[in-house]
Amino acid sequence: MRLSCDVELKNRLLPSHGMKGKGRPLRCSLAIGRRGGNSGNGQEGAVFLMVCSAKDKTGTKYKLKGNMEQVFTRFVQEGKATLRLKEPEQDICISKADPLQLKNFLSVLKLGCQGSKLEKVHLSTLTPATSAQVERPKTKMVILQRSDYPIRERFPKGLESLRVNGCSLSRIDSRILGLKHLRALDLSKNRIRTLPDDPGQSTALVELKLADNLLERLPPALCLSSLRNTLQFLDLAGNNLKFLPPQICEMTSLLRLHVANNQLTTLPENFGRLEKLRFFSAQENQMVVLPFSFMDLSMDEVDLSGNCFQLAEQEASASHMQRTSEEFPTLLEVTARSIKKQRVPYTEEDLPRHLHHHLSRVKWCVCSNPCFQPYAKHRVPFNLHRVAHTLVGPTSAPVEGFLCSAFCWSNLQANPNAPWKCKRK
Ligand SMILES: [Zn+2]
Incomplete structure (x- = not known):
């Protein structure tokens, strides 16, 4: 039984000596087991809790039976818990753990502290942790060369920000759409022609940059997907868009919309529904007229230069x-x-x-x-000027x-x- 999480060790004696701990959590691997793991009868050896970090892969072991003063589990749903040991007088503060794994871990820990019913539980052999177990999960990735783009391997599961530029991608890879925690996706400067109808597992996207691709349309279904409640920044500049679907006006969380350097002749009729829009750049298009609802907006920066607005x-x-x-x-x-x-x-x-x-x-x-x-x-x-604070x-x-x-x-x-x-x- 192993658990990857952030751990901060707090010595309870330090404050009484007028000292403060370092107070920085380390990525650790926690294990519960006995040396040699489960043996046939499960009777031998005391059960230990082992805390391994990148600096100390062999780990520090704490005896469990009769040594736990209290376990704080109020925030277990957020992946947090605190284990208060009797000896040494330390608090092991756990955070950033997977809530489900943490719950399982705590139930085994309870059995370990009681020293009973451990026969059916798979205990660790308390071998030193591997580098992967104590590495912080990767949340950011930048790929700027085709040769660096993974061909078969998956992207790290915990990725929050992914930037792939200049890699000649022709579509959004299904491995990318499987990233649940992705918040910012930048696929600018590729050769993407079509977009999927739904964002797959990437339902928390806040930023989507697709500038300088070969897009000819924005799928209406994508505008109506979960993205309409999360997406704040959409960059479609430098594509081949001739129109924006009316459904884009349902993406009411948008703060920033870039559609410069396309072939737009007008905007959707209900464009004014984008009430939160603050930055709008639509320069170098072929717009001759704006929809009436455009007058409902109130924005910080607007760029409409290089269009064909004319009044007879x-x-x-x-x-x-x-x-x-x-x-x-x-x-x-x-x-x-x-x-x-x-x-x-x-x-x-x-x-x-x-x-x-x-x-x-x-x-x-x-x-x-x-x-x-x-x-x-x-x-x-x-x-x-009535709708824009700064106008270009x-x-x-x-x-x-x-x-x-x-x-x-x-x-x-x-x-x-x-x-x-x-x-x-
Ligand atoms: Zn009327």
Whole structure:
């Protein structure tokens, strides 16, 4: 029975002599056993607890039977426990252990202290620990050359940050998607063309950098996966994206979004849902217009330089309106509007595929009602300083909004400045 964990040894006599311990936990391997392990009858030799560290691989042994003053297990779920020995007067503070393994270890420890029922337990032979057992698990890895990229071996299980740059990867390796603790993944400067629909086991990702690859699309399912609640930084700069799926607006934890150097012509209609967004860089794209909801944002830094924002002469000073459909909406239109307005719940299984797709392309009128075939659309010049503290690029860009009905059309004509004075909610 061995347990890998951090251990801090605290001598309880030191404070009474006015001294302090060093107080730094070491990666250790703990073992419970007797010399020679279990013998046939399990009767011989005292049971010891052995603590091995990288400096002391042969380990220090503590007798168990009758020598444990107390075991503190309140934080065992967090992988922590403290063993208070009688002799020597020391506390063995355990942390960063696997909670399940720690619980098993403590139950064997209890038997060891009582010195009973040890026949069925597999005890250690108390041989010195190997280097791997006392090494701190690797949490960070950087690979900058193709020759360093592991071909068959697994990535270290406890990896929290992985950077693989310039290795010509064509997809995200399933071994990477199996890393449960991964928080930052940087796969910039590769040749990745497609992304998976779900992040596998890597559900705690906070940072995903995929700049300078060959991506042509961002899978909508990936935006709707668990990443939508965790991902704060998404870097898609320098790819071949022609559009962003509307589902990206569901990734409401995003603080930082980089989509510079792509071929985007506009942003999704409900882009303003990304309420937490603070840094947005979309320079060197082909955007001609921004969605109306862009005005709902409040950001620290925005870069929209190198785009194609233009306002025709008649649009430059005031709003420009254009009829886009007939006065009376179709049955499909009325039903779809009602589903969105009443927030009727539906899943992909409930509806034919084309209807599901149709519903995902909802547009919102300035009156906050949903529409799919808007009665009209209108463009207005928008002062970008209103949404960005620091602005790079044009100070003004056209925003395009939709009008659901003749009523909204006439309202807007009567008072063209009203809708964008107050924020749409
Ligand atoms: Zn309306």
